[in-house]
Amino acid sequence: MLKLLGQRLALGFLTLIVVSVLIFAVTEWLPGDIATNILGQQATPENVAAIRAELGLDRPPQERYVEWLLGAVQGDFGQSLANKRPVGDVIGPRLWNTLFLAVYAAVVAVPLSVLLGVLAAIYRNSVYDRAVNIGTLAAISMPEFFIGYILILFLAVQFRWFPAIATFKPEQSFGQHLYSTFLPMLTLVLVVIAHMMRMTRTSVLAVMSSPYIEMALLKGLSKSRIVVRHALPNALAPIINVIALNLAYLIVGVVVVEAVFTYNGLGRLMVDAVSKRDVPVVQACGLIFAVVFIGLNLIADVLSILSNPRLRHPR
Amino acid sequence: MKLFGLRLTSTALVGIFIILACVGGAVFAPWIAPHDPNLPLGGRWGPPSAEHWLGLDQIGRDMLSRILYGGRISIGLALLATVLAFVVGIVTGFAAAVFGGWVDIAFSRIADVVLSIPILMSALIIISGFGTTTTVLVLTIGFLYSVLVFRVARAVAMNIAVLDYVEVARLRGEGLMWVILREILPNALPPLAAEFGLRFCFAFLFIAALSFLGLGVQPPDADWGSMVKESALAIPAGIAAPLYPAAAIALLTIGVNLVVDWLLSIYSRPQGENA
Numbered sequence: 001m002l003k004l005l006g007q008r009l010a011l012g013f014l015t016l017i018v019v020s021v022l023i024f025a026v027t028e029w030l031p032g033d034i035a036t037n038i039l040g041q042q043a044t045p046e047n048v049a050a051i052r053a054e055l056g057l058d059r060p061p062q063e064r065y066v067e068w069l070l071g072a073v074q075g076d077f078g079q080s081l082a083n084k085r086p087v088g089d090v091i092g093p094r095l096w097n098t099l100f101l102a103v104y105a106a107v108v109a110v111p112l113s114v115l116l117g118v119l120a121a122i123y124r125n126s127v128y129d130r131a132v133n134i135g136t137l138a139a140i141s142m143p144e145f146f147i148g149y150i151l152i153l154f155l156a157v158q159f160r161w162f163p164a165i166a167t168f169k170p171e172q173s174f175g176q177h178l179y180s181t182f183l184p185m186l187t188l189v190l191v192v193i194a195h196m197m198r199m200t201r202t203s204v205l206a207v208m209s210s211p212y213i214e215m216a217l218l219k220g221l222s223k224s225r226i227v228v229r230h231a232l233p234n235a236l237a238p239i240i241n242v243i244a245l246n247l248a249y250l251i252v253g254v255v256v257v258e259a260v261f262t263y264n265g266l267g268r269l270m271v272d273a274v275s276k277r278d279v280p281v282v283q284a285c286g287l288i289f290a291v292v293f294i295g296l297n298l299i300a301d302v303l304s305i306l307s308n309p310r311l312r313h314p315r
Numbered sequence: 316m317k318l319f320g321l322r323l324t325s326t327a328l329v330g331i332f333i334i335l336a337c338v339g340g341a342v343f344a345p346w347i348a349p350h351d352p353n354l355p356l357g358g359r360w361g362p363p364s365a366e367h368w369l370g371l372d373q374i375g376r377d378m379l380s381r382i383l384y385g386g387r388i389s390i391g392l393a394l395l396a397t398v399l400a401f402v403v404g405i406v407t408g409f410a411a412a413v414f415g416g417w418v419d420i421a422f423s424r425i426a427d428v429v430l431s432i433p434i435l436m437s438a439l440i441i442i443s444g445f446g447t448t449t450t451v452l453v454l455t456i457g458f459l460y461s462v463l464v465f466r467v468a469r470a471v472a473m474n475i476a477v478l479d480y481v482e483v484a485r486l487r488g489e490g491l492m493w494v495i496l497r498e499i500l501p502n503a504l505p506p507l508a509a510e511f512g513l514r515f516c517f518a519f520l521f522i523a524a525l526s527f528l529g530l531g532v533q534p535p536d537a538d539w540g541s542m543v544k545e546s547a548l549a550i551p552a553g554i555a556a557p558l559y560p561a562a563a564i565a566l567l568t569i570g571v572n573l574v575v576d577w578l579l580s581i582y583s584r585p586q587g588e589n590a
Contacts, residue, residue, distance in 0.1 A: 015427070015428060015431045018428050018431075019428065019431055019432055022428070023440055026440050026441055026444045027440060027443055027444045028444075030444060030445075031444040031445050031446075137569070137572060137573075137576075138565075138569060140572070141516075141565055141568035141569040141572050142564075142565040142568070143520055143523055143524060143527070143540075143561060143564050143565065143568075144524070145524075145527050145543055145561060146543075146558070146561035146562065146564065146565050149543075149547070149550050149557055149558055149561060150558065152550050152551075153550055153553070153555060153558070157550065157551060157552075157553045158553065164550070164551055248433065249433070251433075252433040252435050252436065255435060255439075255528070256524050256527065256528065259527065259528055260547075270439060271439070271528045271529070271530065273443070274439050274440075274442055274443040274530055275447070275529055275530060277443060279443070282439070282440060282443040286432075286436055286439070286440045289432065289433065289436045290431075290432045290436065293431070293432050293433055293436070294431055294432070297431075
């Protein structure tokens, strides 16, 4: 098992290195003369020379890449082109905000979707199951901003139950944090829950058709006991996988949701940086998102190995 | 009711109707749009009326006309990106399945790396490097989705390439192109058709999201996503203006999804059952 885990870790690490090369190449090397690109209309010779000096563009790309990566590992991502502040200082609080929102949404979405998915599997083909089916299809089809704006229009503007703009001040208490980020959390939950629920239902149903379930049924066990005690543990590996994928999705889905609620997270920072062509900030955000995403996939792999005895003791 | 000899379910019929309505509205926009989409006709965010069914936008342009014209850009770009993704994905996927060996390994590793980070992140990084033009947008999405299509096309072709009739064609001495075009492609079409619908949905939602973030279609052009962004300030005032283009996006996606579900349910059933 250790060998298997070691292989996964090494593969994840290697992927991360390749991705970091790609991020660097696409932002700084492939587009050609990026100093002129960044400045656009204001590309006077002096300005171009200033940007070149700042990014160190006179040196060969491989040298700059190694320096960038070594800096990034130590938390030094260089200086933002837009406001000259160290990128690490700009990103720190933003990353915290995004993680807060994603974890908040996950804590609500994961138990809820597993519960609803298992219920849909127990009451298969019932009215509840059909309603869930139609509801999840509709939720998958709606863009995040549609759900977000509907929630704002009704829950924030019409009824004034929740704030429309998710402000985040350090002096707020934890409860106030939860309250002010309730609508973006709810939007994210509605987006991910459909997929997680469908997968839970499908994997429980797949296990339900196996012989030992029929055996349990013939023994006279109740349906809910069969699902909870016999089917669910065996359906756990695919469910864990889907949950990890959706958590990874949460980290990305926040980009649009943060824009809807003007929430100061990492996603909005990255979008701003992309439209301003603030290369160091884009690189840092891209790298952090890549680390989180690859890390979550790795955790999913490890957990599904651990939850499956056949993989735990390979012959 | 039947279509090409296949029984239509009521949900599939609804889906087809939605798709026809959306595509028809976009194609015939110049003839059916009640007003000029770029001409301010009244005050900011005028309410829906008999003259302006969906009201006016942030500078007083007719919302319905703008949605009809915006559909041309939204649907057109998504279709272009999906077709590009399928041409590249199918060629590389079939090549990987038929040649095997290092061709397969090389393409598969590239796919693994590209898919190791979220597609939205890759798109943001590429756009930051190459700028926000429509050409970059379509090429970026076409390339990123071609990787997903590659995986499906490779898997489908792998399954077909080992079947007896392909073996027979090879032994008969047919060339590689014959095997790919005449033996594998026709049998890979049904699953790939469902995949096309699904990919179109994602590409369509993806372009809308990028436009909404201000990184997709740029003014003066407007697709549904950028219309939502431009009129977003109406929401705190309690005006539903941005919900109309957003609803158009949701509607078309639901329509395509219904048809895709129907296609999948047909091809996953044994032959003869759908008569």
